[in-house]
Amino acid sequence: MKLPRDAGIVVLTGAGISAESGLRTFRDADGLWENHRVEDVATPEAFARNSALVYRFYNERRRGLAGVRPNAAHAALARLEAAWPGDFLLVTQNVDDLHDRAGSRSLLHMHGELLKARCLACRAVRPWPGDLDADDRCPTCRHGRLRPHIVWFGERPLEMERIFEALDTCGLFVAIGTSGHVYPAAGFVAAVHPRAHTLELNLEPSQVVDAFLEHRTGRATELVPAFLAELLAE
Numbered sequence: 001m002k003l004p005r006d007a008g009i010v011v012l013t014g015a016g017i018s019a020e021s022g023l024r025t026f027r028d029a030d031g032l033w034e035n036h037r038v039e040d041v042a043t044p045e046a047f048a049r050n051s052a053l054v055y056r057f058y059n060e061r062r063r064g065l066a067g068v069r070p071n072a073a074h075a076a077l078a079r080l081e082a083a084w085p086g087d088f089l090l091v092t093q094n095v096d097d098l099h100d101r102a103g104s105r106s107l108l109h110m111h112g113e114l115l116k117a118r119c120l121a122c123r124a125v126r127p128w129p130g131d132l133d134a135d136d137r138c139p140t141c142r143h144g145r146l147r148p149h150i151v152w153f154g155e156r157p158l159e160m161e162r163i164f165e166a167l168d169t170c171g172l173f174v175a176i177g178t179s180g181h182v183y184p185a186a187g188f189v190a191a192v193h194p195r196a197h198t199l200e201l202n203l204e205p206s207q208v209v210d211a212f213l214e215h216r217t218g219r220a221t222e223l224v225p226a227f228l229a230e231l232l233a234e
């Protein structure tokens, strides 16, 4: 694939890119959804019914970030952003902060961020590095309760307009470490302009692999740096 240097690139990442850093994915064996029912911890109804359980689930995951570090795949994407002359947008479904820590800046967290909290009253979004529970109050309006800044099932993902704009004008779309089960992200490949190249990098073919022009199977820490080297060498 020969990509003009002024072509835009959009990269979509999922839990698979953070797996080799030690974070569990959702749908693999021993994945997060094998150990928890989605409807108990990741829906607005769950939060209304049993907020203590929901706070605990995300507190555990937030604490888990302290012990993990970005891997070679996160680092490669930060290098690509710095080196690529055209537009570059990284869209992640991950709520961890490993892309941020690796140095990615043109980055949208479409499913929210574990290290932020959102006020149920004034909707202000704040950095929230520690545990969060029902007694915490919004530092902005001083009375609202706070929830994890996470997009739950049934809620609208963030930044959709900017993402679809970038998909419509890019010359290359790459999806990395995502199973293709969850929309709208799984539908991005179909929304990319037909003139663009589309590539999937994943441990195994995803649910939507047939929609890509090219796919490669393997570990993200190997596939992503190798792909970047090819792209920058052309």
Ligand code: APR
Pocket (backbone or CB within 6 Å): 013, 014, 015, 016, 017, 019, 020, 025, 026, 027, 028, 031, 093, 094, 111, 176, 177, 178, 179, 180, 181, 182, 201, 202, 203, 204, 206, 218, 219, 220, 221
């Ligand atoms: N390298 C590359 N891919 C990997 C690796 C690895 N080391 N390890 C696992 N994978 C792949 C798996 O084969 C799988 O296809 O990553 C994918 C992870 O899929 P999911 O667990 O379904 O995660 P994701 O696609 O990010 O889930 C999407 O679902 O539950 C919601 O909101 C949650 O953002 C999440 C969304």
